[in-house]
Each structure stands twice: as structure tokens, then as C-alpha cells.
Amino acid sequence: MRQEKDKALIFELSVPGRVSYSLPELDVEEIPVDELIPAEYVRQTPANLPELAELDLVRHFTELSKRNHGVDDGFYPLGSCTMKYNPKRNEKMARIPGFASIHPLQPATSVQGALELMYKLQQELAEITGMDEVSLQPAAGAHGEWTGLMMIRAYHESRNEKRTTVIVPDTAHGTNPASATVAGYRTVTVKSNDKGGVDLDALRQVVNSDTAALMLTNPSTLGLFEDQIIEIAEIVHEAGGLLYYDGANANAILGYARPGDMGFDVVHLNLHKTFTTPHGGGGPGSGPVGVKADLIPFLPKPRVEYNEKTEEYVLNWNRPQSIGKVKGFWGNFGINVRAYSYIRTMGPDGLKRVTEDAVLNANYMMKRLSEHYDVAYNQICKHEFVLSGKRLKKEFGVKTLDVAKRLLDFGVHPPTIYFPLNVEEAIMIEPTETENKATLDSFCDTMIQIAKEAEENPDLVKNAPYSTKVNRLDETTAARSPILRYTFEG
Amino acid sequence: MNKYSYLPNTEADRKAMLDVLGVDSVEALFADIPDKARFQRELNLPKKLSELELNRYFNQLAGKNDNLEDNINFLGAGAYQHYIPSVVDAIISRSEFFTAYTPYQPEISQGVLQAIFEYQTIVCELTGMDVSNASLYDGPTAFGEAAFMACAATRRNKVLVARSVNPEYREVLKTYGYGQNIEVEEIAIENGVVDLNDLNNKLDDTIAGVFVQYPNFFGGIEDLRKLADIAHAQKALFVVSVNPIAMGLLESPGVCGADIVVGEGQALGNNISFGGPYLGMLATTKEQMRRIPGRVVGQTTDLDGRRAFVLTLQAREQHIRREKATSNICSNQALNALAATVYVSYMGKQGMQDVAKLNLQKAHYAYKRLTALPKVQALFTTPFFNEFAIKLDADITYVNRQLLEAGIVGGYDLGSTYPEYENCMLLAVTELRTKEDIDLLVERLEAIL
Structure with a gap:
């Protein structure tokens, strides 16, 4: 069981009287606002916005960033999204x-x-x-x-x-x-x-x-x-x-x-x-x-x-x-x-090489995974390929969603799932050209291990993830009774 | 040594992978492209540049532009230069945020999801509305999306838009409207604000929405309460596009009766960046919640009862509903929305009021000094926020060229989009301008005229 507590919202960290901002003094003659704008146009209640000192604010957003996974954090083989490296x-x-x-x-x-x-x-x-x-x-x-x-x-x-x-x-x-x-x-x-x-x-x-x-x-x-x-x-x-x-x-x-x-x-x-x-x-x-x-x-x-x-x-x-x-x-x-x-930066030969490596990486992974998952269409692929998790579902009751959630425990962003719509339990993998062979191999090993887990201990996969800040979410309630903003007390 | 920084595969790696595939060369992996569709020559593009050469080239290109840090800027007209606290770029440069995709896997995307939830709350607070989406492309496209919402909500297909609305917004609204067969008619203006008589004449029970801007394109403050009452009398939705910086001072559209509030969020901590990327705000009432376009984040719990956030109301969206979606939009402007969230949080409750006041006071100082010049007249007499229009006795292109030589980026040439306002200039004065800047503008302008 996770020890993680609720992460405070910035509004909950607010303390009246604290400020981050600094602005210069007004350097022109001040005219009373009511002489410039009719009173009925002037805001009566200020917007309820956070009040924090600068470090508190920086810590808050830094903590949020640590609850996020980007390409710089780890492999991101999200099919059709081309999650390649974003050069500095x-x-x-x-x-x-x-x-x-x-x-x-x-x-x-x-x-x-x-x-x-x-x-x-x-x-x-x-x-x-x-x-x-x-x-x-x-x-x-x-x-x-x-x-x-x-x-x-x-x-x-x-x-x-x-x-x-x-x-x-x-x-x-x-x-x-x-x-x-x-x-x-x-x-x-x-x-x-x-x-x-x-x-x-x-x-x-x-x-x-x-x-x-x-x-x-x-x-x-x-x-x-x-x-x-x-x-x-x-x-x-x-x-x-x-x-x-x-x-x-x-x-x-x-x-x-x-x-x-x-x-x-x-x-x-x-x-x-x-x-x-x-x-x-x-x-x-x-x-x-x-x-x-x-x-x-x-x-x-x-x-x-x-x-x-x-x-x-x-x-x-x-x-x-x-x-x-x-x-x-x-x-x-x-x-x-x-x-x-x-x-x-790439030039014409570089761009061509981008495509070559993207396609090579994808075909290599497809080949390695083809013995453990059903390949939807067994032929040369281009930059991405689609697996089907239907065998794991049928034989062990482990859905593609479970496989994706289990991948989270290995520091990997899961592939695109349940798309395209014409492939049952689809898993769509796009490695991109910016990933090295060791990363591809490690991902393939993990996928193979998960397939094994599904066979030997399906509950392990069905109850994943274990290492993330939050567990799987109740998405049904979110849609049925939407809470779309923070409500202030009082 | 690898020839490309971003391509890790060595020849040995390639060979090892090809061996597993049982083919001799990468070429074999392209055998599925038929000859007729195959590109037969090299791409005709410039040769690659090292980082050093790239720096040199880009700095040379950028050096051909007169930037707003080296010049004194009075140009607004839909894109505003404001002070951006250092914290904003520090936060949005964290690669956990900027190298992430849309938060489809909420367990490892709580950071951006919570930031968007905070953004939605901030937009609701600034605009006085019940719900906000996660942002759209920019102000003008949000205006277009609002027309789809208004037409769907009223089952009508004609909207009225004030001529005091930014011409760009009206143009984009027309393009959006054309696709959906939405008729767009303009409402005349009187003294720089909506002409109520013309509105009353054109408004009937075929009108889906009345679209205005607040403060409007000329900086003028529309009488939202009156306009809302008129629109609602015919059961049309009242749609207001706002400048969010003004919300620190002006009554919120929500309090005044708006049904949909949109706006350009760029002014909230985003670089002016030659017109983009920005973010479009869109907020509405509870009644219209399920018609909202684009992404929305909601609060829920995880299976252990912890508070958590997730993309929600997805049954409206293109990846589920396909051709029946409320919009085709797939992305939001998450990083720009994050910048806005950090900016507003940083300015805070008091700072947002103070920055609005600085804008108001400095703009009025500039207005007073400029209109005191013999060859300058105020174009309108309506109350304004940080932008105002003046009439000169000279060609604006000429004036601006002269001003630029003195290191001043002059105002917007109103005659370029309003033929009746030839020789008129729209000036924006934000908290960045000092008394010395404004005095210099007055002095230069007097000399030029």
C-alpha cells in the first residue's frame, strides 16, 4: 500500500498576506479609479487567487513536475504520437x-x-x-x-x-x-x-x-x-x-x-x-x-x-x-x-537517417515481441506496429489495460492502447529513432516478463501499478459527477 | 563517433538488429513502398549545421528583427507585452512538463493534470464562470468554438458580432462559421462601443449568440449588463472575449450575465513570440458544461481513496465520438496554460489587482499627454482600460517608421482594418512602460507631426 498522501492544491497552500510578486511604484500622477471608470464597471469582489511566497510556489510546481513523466524521464513508445527527444x-x-x-x-x-x-x-x-x-x-x-x-x-x-x-x-x-x-x-x-x-x-x-x-x-x-x-x-x-x-x-x-x-x-x-x-x-x-x-x-x-x-x-x-x-x-x-x-540540424541525409532508424527500431521490436504477443499484421512495418493482447485476455483474463498499467512499474510510459479500433485489445508501439538498442531491449524484456506474469500470477498484473504516486483512478465517478474546479470554503 | 546527436544507433547496433530481422540492409525494410510512390532523389535541403553554426545562424536571423526588449513598445491590438516573472520560465522549462504528452495515463501524469485543474479554477475565478476547459489554441479560435457552442445550445445558426471586436477574431469566427454554415452578421459601433440600437434591430429569435469583447478592440469598456439583458431577451447566448489582465480591475463577465467567456490568455506569463503559441481560454456556465469543446480535467479518487485528477467528460471528444464530437480539437495548449497558472499564482490575489491598476493609470497618463498635443485627438470618449485610440493628422505607416528610428514601436494602424478610421492609431500601455518612455513617445510624436 502506498504511503503517498493527497498533494495539496495551490489554493490550499495560500496564506492571506503572503506575496511572490514585486512591481514598481506608480511613477505617474494617480487618478482615482472612479474618475476613470464608472463604478458599475469596477470589480466588486477580487478573484480568489493564491497568496504564496516565492519559494513555496516554486516548491509546489516542482513537486507537480515530479508527478509527471516526460521523454527526458524515460521511454515513451506511445504509438502515433512520435515521442522522440526534444532537443535542448x-x-x-x-x-x-x-x-x-x-x-x-x-x-x-x-x-x-x-x-x-x-x-x-x-x-x-x-x-x-x-x-x-x-x-x-x-x-x-x-x-x-x-x-x-x-x-x-x-x-x-x-x-x-x-x-x-x-x-x-x-x-x-x-x-x-x-x-x-x-x-x-x-x-x-x-x-x-x-x-x-x-x-x-x-x-x-x-x-x-x-x-x-x-x-x-x-x-x-x-x-x-x-x-x-x-x-x-x-x-x-x-x-x-x-x-x-x-x-x-x-x-x-x-x-x-x-x-x-x-x-x-x-x-x-x-x-x-x-x-x-x-x-x-x-x-x-x-x-x-x-x-x-x-x-x-x-x-x-x-x-x-x-x-x-x-x-x-x-x-x-x-x-x-x-x-x-x-x-x-x-x-x-x-x-x-x-x-x-x-x-x-539534421540536413537532408540526417532526416533520411531518422526514418531509417525509426523503421529499423520498430521492426526490431516487433520481431522480438512477436513470439509473446500476437502481431496484428505480420509484415514489414514502418515506424510503429500494433500488437493484440487478446490471447492474454482470453487465457488469463489480463486485459491490455492491465499490461499498460503494469508497464508503469518499470518506469516506462505505456504504448497507445485500444487504438486502432479494428484490432482487438490493441497495443500500438512507436519507439522512434532517438532511443538506443538497450532501451528497446529492456522494454521488450519487460513486455515478455509481463506476459509471463499474466500466465503465472495474473493478479499481479491486474492490480498494477504499485510504484506510482497514485493508484488506478475512478474515472466513472469523475465523468458522472464532475468536479472541474476547486471550491473555496465559506 | 556518431554523426548525429539525436541518433544513437551505431553501425554495430544496426547490424545486430538487422541480423535479428534476417535482412541485409535497412533498404529491405522499405520494400513495401511501390516504385511509383518511392522518392528517387535526395531531398533538396540545406546541409546540416553543428550547434555552433546553428547558434550563429539563428542569432543572425533574430538580429534582423527589432525586438521589444531593445525598443519601447506601445503596440497591443490582441498581443500584449507584460512583465514575466523569472519563475515562469523556470517552471515551464522543467522537462517533466514540456516533454510529456497529453495525460492519457493519469497515474504518471498527476503533475500536468493537477496544474490544469488549478488553471481551470483560476480561469473560473478571473471570469466569474462555473467551468473552464483546459484551454484552446488561442483567443480567436476560442471565439470560433464559442459560436459552435452557442449554435448547438440554441439550435440556431446565426450569430451577431460587434465591430468593436478585434478584426482578427471576427475573421476567424467567419472562417469557423463557414464550415458549419453559421451566418455571421456584424453589429455597428457608436463612440467605440456596441451601438445598442443596431443590436436591437438585428437581434431576433434566430440569433444564437451575441459576441462582444471586454475591454473591446479599442480598449473601451462595453456595458456588459445591458448587453446581456438584450441578448437574453431573445434567448441568445451572451459571449464575451476578455483580456485576463483587466479582470484584476473590471467586473467579471460572469457577474454581468455572460454565458460563455473566452479570451486570449497570452498576457498571463506568455512570451509575445511573433503571435504564438498562445492559449485560448474558454469558460461557461454549468448548463453548458457538456457542450464545452476540448480537454477538461476533473477531480476524482484513486482506488485507495486518494484525491487525484483525470481527463474527464471524454464522451464529448473526437477520439470517442469521432464525427459526432463537439469539436475536432485534440490538444490543448497545456504548457501555455501552465505558464498562465504559474503567472497568476505568482501575481496572486493582490498582484493581479495591482498590475491592472498600473496599466490603467499609465495608459490614462499617456492618453492625457497625447491628446493634449495640438495635432492629436481622442477618437472616442468611452472609458478604457490600457489601450486607447487617437486620431493623428498623418499617415500611420509614416509615423511608425519615424518612431521606430527613435527606438519606439508605435501603435496599431486602425485604418488598415477600419477604413473609417484612417490616420488613427491604437496604443497599448502596460506596466512595462515608465513615465520616461511615455514622455519620450509624446515628445517624438510631437516632433514627427
Whole structure:
């Protein structure tokens, strides 16, 4: 039994009269507030905010940090999330005052370096994906998906075509159908074939003159390269639809394949996956979108462009067919600085090597684990692979959830579980290229040990974890009777 | 020696792994990519840089920008430069926070979960609302998400937005609205605040929500109570976008009758960073709790009865509901929300009031001195917080160019988005500006005009 007690909330540590902050004295003539603002606009009760001295506050947040697991703490093979190392030099670059402390609305002439960086990153992402132009405006992957679908919608409407459906495979990320809905489309799901790819016959049956686009992740969320991609592109294009590339798994293809060459018309990338920007505990990310020439007019505005005559970088707002703005200002610039730092650090050969090692690591682990867990699709994988825990469940009553919780006792963040939806008791493992062989072996050994434990002492696994600060949580009560904020006494 | 800092596999490691796989080369692992889809040449990208070269190159790029630490800044218009205590960066630089993913495994993610729970409480306190989510991308996108909520709650599909709302927010609202076939109509302004007559004329029982900003884009303080009553008379939701720094001084929208409060959280301890990453706040009433977009953290207990925190109400979200989700958003801006949480906790109950007062007083000092200049007039006479509009007798682009030569980043050119306000400038004055800074601006501006 754990000795851990409840961790106090910052509000519970508050003592009236304590302060951390220091501000300068007012250096201009003070005018009574009621002469500046009508009394009915002035706040009557101050917000109930914490009162702590600085060290108490620092200790509180430091203690919270110790109750968290990041990539720097240990292996994080969370499938489809590409939890690779987040280089320290990227953090340093983003904090240079010339990047961190510039206002987005300053005259363009006073932020030429920032615009140049954005322009070059756009160009380089276009080269990496095989697209014609890129916008850095979307804030995250899902935001990029929606932006891409809005451009697809604008494209069809510009041709006076009213198309109403977006096709997604049954293995797709949940954001794909959700983004389609938000863009005003109805989702049609197409099932996978027995090799984990899109079933071409099923696809032919659902593709028609109503099809706006097919959204595809390649390699798929099963970690398998869609080897019929050229045929798929032909089927969709023949019906007048477009192909959307969900770049969540782009770590598998750098320098080996490009969405633009596979027939995709619109692409988003997750810079917080493939391009090493930190996940931050759930954000911020960055989800640039790239398009083929036909869709350039619809890109979000403004565009960062280079004016060869004046030799200046500019923000071009004169984009009459643009879908408009999708976010405040020009995107998550600070994240884009980090991604650019990474691309410049790796160079073209380095990026290709990233993909090679990511794929090698994944295949190696899949092979090692294949004797102890069912491999969902027994073929070469790309950067990730999916196991099924159905045998452990059927024979010993040990679920995939239990295996994941047991992994916590070994200082490892568990893989993605119960996704993709078409694999029973799914365990989706993505090692990334930044992990060494000893880490991969240690994880495989642990997984094998857990499989053994499940057989010999299933309760040991079912009651895990034992070493974490808290035990498994009562999630049902949390959802049924939500407590979403601290309530002050009295 | 390895050629790449971030790639640990040596040739020996690679060979050992390939042997286990029974293949000769890594190339064999790419045999599943058909020739037609295979990229046949090298990527055309610049060669790799060592850390030393990278430092040099990035510093050179950054050096081409006039940064706000070396210049005196009066530009706001949606992104605000404030004092950021040293503690903020120290905390958000802890890699347990910044190298973690979304807290899907709560047993090893209590740190970020509890921090978000504290963030949600802080947002509720600042805005006077019942519930907050874990944050959205930024202020403008939160505005767009609020439109989805308002339309779902009222089963109507048209919203009214005041022209006193930041033009960027209105633009993003229109883009968001277009996808969902939500009609967006603008409400005229009078003396820099919502024109109540125009609002009354346009408001009927087809309107899902009335969207305003507080303080508004011109810095002016809208009469929220009156606007809430008007909106509610037609059963429309009242949606308010706030500047959180102003909440240390102004009555909270919750007390004034708001149904949804959104806002740009950047001002709370986040770098201005050329426009992002920021965080979008979104808070609402208990009635609308289950329509809230994005992540929400709730309190619960573990199996031993210990207090603990977990992502909750997930039945609304895309990974469960797919095409029926309340939004497609998947991430929040957790690290920015953490920065905001540390900032507000650091400033505390008194500090948030004091910083708001400094902004108010300094802005009014600047206003008084500037409008005393012969060629400068106040554009509006409504009460304002830390931002105000003036009319000059000169082209704003020209004025700003001159100011920058004196080391001053001037205000926002209102004529660029409001044709009727040509030659008008919007100035923000925060606690960072000293009397000397403001006096220098006045002196320079007088000389330029």
C-alpha cells in the first residue's frame, strides 16, 4: 500500500498576506479609479487567487513536475504520437529575444528575420512533402486537418461543385471524422482489407460524385505502408475527389516517400511529432498544411512571400480566394522556430537517417515481441506496429489495460492502447529513432516478463501499478459527477 | 563517433538488429513502398549545421528583427507585452512538463493534470464562470468554438458580432462559421462601443449568440449588463472575449450575465513570440458544461481513496465520438496554460489587482499627454482600460517608421482594418512602460507631426 498522501492544491497552500510578486511604484500622477471608470464597471469582489511566497510556489510546481513523466524521464513508445527527444538547442533558439520578444503586428521591415525563417521553413516543408506551397498558420494536427478540408471545400465550390462527403478508413485517427464534421462534411467510413490497407473494392463502392476527399494516413495507424496508394489516388481523382494526407506518421517516410508524389493534394504535418518540437503535456503544437498548385489560391491568409524586387519578405493579404484566417496572427511561431532549428540540424541525409532508424527500431521490436504477443499484421512495418493482447485476455483474463498499467512499474510510459479500433485489445508501439538498442531491449524484456506474469500470477498484473504516486483512478465517478474546479470554503 | 546527436544507433547496433530481422540492409525494410510512390532523389535541403553554426545562424536571423526588449513598445491590438516573472520560465522549462504528452495515463501524469485543474479554477475565478476547459489554441479560435457552442445550445445558426471586436477574431469566427454554415452578421459601433440600437434591430429569435469583447478592440469598456439583458431577451447566448489582465480591475463577465467567456490568455506569463503559441481560454456556465469543446480535467479518487485528477467528460471528444464530437480539437495548449497558472499564482490575489491598476493609470497618463498635443485627438470618449485610440493628422505607416528610428514601436494602424478610421492609431500601455518612455513617445510624436 502506498504511503503517498493527497498533494495539496495551490489554493490550499495560500496564506492571506503572503506575496511572490514585486512591481514598481506608480511613477505617474494617480487618478482615482472612479474618475476613470464608472463604478458599475469596477470589480466588486477580487478573484480568489493564491497568496504564496516565492519559494513555496516554486516548491509546489516542482513537486507537480515530479508527478509527471516526460521523454527526458524515460521511454515513451506511445504509438502515433512520435515521442522522440526534444532537443535542448531548439528551446534555446526559440528563446532568443529577436524571436521570443517580437510583436506580430510590427512593421514587416522590422521583422525580416522572422519572416525569412517562416518563408524558408515553408519552402523546406514543401520539399519534404512534395507539395507546392505550405502555410504555417494551423496550430495543431486537427487544426491542420480542418484547414485542409476547408480548402478542399473552397476548391470544389470554386468549380461550382457541391460535394458532401469525406471518406476515412476505419483505422483513421478520431480527429479525421471530427474535422470533416466541423468543415461541414458527412463522413463515410471505408473498411480495411486483411492486409490492413484500404479495401479497393469497398472504396470503389463509396467513391462517387459526392466525394469531396479521402483522408488517409500513410503509413496507416497500423504502421503499414499503403502499397496500393497509387491506385487509391486514381480511384478518388477519377471521381473528381481530392486526397488528404494526415501527416501524423510522417516520421516513417522522410526522404523515402513524399505525399505529393503519391498523389495527395493536401497535407498536414505535426511539427510536434516528426520535427521534435515538445508536446508540452498536450500542446502547443503546430500543424502546417501543404497543397498542390490547384489549391494555392485557397490557402489561409496572409501568406509569407518574398518580393524579389524589393528584396524583402512580406505578408500578403491580397488573397481573394483564400479561406480566410484560421488562427490569430501567423501560427505558432515559437514552435515553428524549434522545427526549423531541427531541420537545419539534421540536413537532408540526417532526416533520411531518422526514418531509417525509426523503421529499423520498430521492426526490431516487433520481431522480438512477436513470439509473446500476437502481431496484428505480420509484415514489414514502418515506424510503429500494433500488437493484440487478446490471447492474454482470453487465457488469463489480463486485459491490455492491465499490461499498460503494469508497464508503469518499470518506469516506462505505456504504448497507445485500444487504438486502432479494428484490432482487438490493441497495443500500438512507436519507439522512434532517438532511443538506443538497450532501451528497446529492456522494454521488450519487460513486455515478455509481463506476459509471463499474466500466465503465472495474473493478479499481479491486474492490480498494477504499485510504484506510482497514485493508484488506478475512478474515472466513472469523475465523468458522472464532475468536479472541474476547486471550491473555496465559506 | 556518431554523426548525429539525436541518433544513437551505431553501425554495430544496426547490424545486430538487422541480423535479428534476417535482412541485409535497412533498404529491405522499405520494400513495401511501390516504385511509383518511392522518392528517387535526395531531398533538396540545406546541409546540416553543428550547434555552433546553428547558434550563429539563428542569432543572425533574430538580429534582423527589432525586438521589444531593445525598443519601447506601445503596440497591443490582441498581443500584449507584460512583465514575466523569472519563475515562469523556470517552471515551464522543467522537462517533466514540456516533454510529456497529453495525460492519457493519469497515474504518471498527476503533475500536468493537477496544474490544469488549478488553471481551470483560476480561469473560473478571473471570469466569474462555473467551468473552464483546459484551454484552446488561442483567443480567436476560442471565439470560433464559442459560436459552435452557442449554435448547438440554441439550435440556431446565426450569430451577431460587434465591430468593436478585434478584426482578427471576427475573421476567424467567419472562417469557423463557414464550415458549419453559421451566418455571421456584424453589429455597428457608436463612440467605440456596441451601438445598442443596431443590436436591437438585428437581434431576433434566430440569433444564437451575441459576441462582444471586454475591454473591446479599442480598449473601451462595453456595458456588459445591458448587453446581456438584450441578448437574453431573445434567448441568445451572451459571449464575451476578455483580456485576463483587466479582470484584476473590471467586473467579471460572469457577474454581468455572460454565458460563455473566452479570451486570449497570452498576457498571463506568455512570451509575445511573433503571435504564438498562445492559449485560448474558454469558460461557461454549468448548463453548458457538456457542450464545452476540448480537454477538461476533473477531480476524482484513486482506488485507495486518494484525491487525484483525470481527463474527464471524454464522451464529448473526437477520439470517442469521432464525427459526432463537439469539436475536432485534440490538444490543448497545456504548457501555455501552465505558464498562465504559474503567472497568476505568482501575481496572486493582490498582484493581479495591482498590475491592472498600473496599466490603467499609465495608459490614462499617456492618453492625457497625447491628446493634449495640438495635432492629436481622442477618437472616442468611452472609458478604457490600457489601450486607447487617437486620431493623428498623418499617415500611420509614416509615423511608425519615424518612431521606430527613435527606438519606439508605435501603435496599431486602425485604418488598415477600419477604413473609417484612417490616420488613427491604437496604443497599448502596460506596466512595462515608465513615465520616461511615455514622455519620450509624446515628445517624438510631437516632433514627427
